[in-house]
Amino acid sequence: MLDSNGHGAQRLRERIARRLQETGKKAAAVSRSAGYGPDFIRDFLAGRKGTMNAEAAARIAHELETTVPWLQGDDAALPEPPDPQTARARSVPVFGTAAGSEGGALHIGSDVIEWLPCPPGIEGVRDVYALYVVGSSMEPRFRQGDPVFIAPHRPPRPGDDIVIQIKFDESGSVESWVKELVSIRDDQIVVRQHNPSGEISFDRRQVIEMHRIVPVNELFGL
Numbered sequence: 001m002l003d004s005n006g007h008g009a010q011r012l013r014e015r016i017a018r019r020l021q022e023t024g025k026k027a028a029a030v031s032r033s034a035g036y037g038p039d040f041i042r043d044f045l046a047g048r049k050g051t052m053n054a055e056a057a058a059r060i061a062h063e064l065e066t067t068v069p070w071l072q073g074d075d076a077a078l079p080e081p082p083d084p085q086t087a088r089a090r091s092v093p094v095f096g097t098a099a100g101s102e103g104g105a106l107h108i109g110s111d112v113i114e115w116l117p118c119p120p121g122i123e124g125v126r127d128v129y130a131l132y133v134v135g136s137s138m139e140p141r142f143r144q145g146d147p148v149f150i151a152p153h154r155p156p157r158p159g160d161d162i163v164i165q166i167k168f169d170e171s172g173s174v175e176s177w178v179k180e181l182v183s184i185r186d187d188q189i190v191v192r193q194h195n196p197s198g199e200i201s202f203d204r205r206q207v208i209e210m211h212r213i214v215p216v217n218e219l220f221g222l
Helices: 007-023 028-032 040-045 054-063 086-090
Strands: 090-101 107-117 127-134 148-151 161-167 174-184 188-194 197-203 209-213
Touching: 007 040, 028 054, 028 090, 086 174, 107 127, 148 161, 161 188, 174 197, 174 209
Parallel strands: 090 127
Antiparallel strands: 090 107, 107 174, 127 148, 148 209, 161 174, 161 209, 174 188, 188 197
């Protein structure tokens, strides 16, 4: 274990924060990619998490494209650009999904349930993740159990398939849907489903995120 109260842990915090800035990666995304909850790194940097074991440090070093010795203060172990062969072996985290309301909503968990090989077309894309489709509302485009790869930093356009997350004021709960984006209006986001065919409008003030699902031709660089 690395003691959060010691000088070494403080250096670890500083180096992790530095690599987050240098790589442009978000703490929550790195935590998830390393196989932990979204607050894992943030809690450690803030001192709320008392220890970090060697396995966690190694996973985080890998996601931050560096080494544990460098994170611990060894300046001779400089971060290096990822090797092309290593990049090809990159894996994408799959977050767990569960059916939510009767309207076909999903609850997306923060735990990584599986890792999938990264398709070549998105090897260099930051913070990609994957989900397994639940339900039949997007058939025949997506069927129950199909994996979809999501690029959260690529702005969606009308006609794109998306994962849209909505927070309901009454309950504070967050629900998500896999739909096709129709239009973005001043006060509404309009989406389409295929089974049964129809459009759904969401209050734009309640939309937390809209993440673009990467189409198959882009996944394979076509």
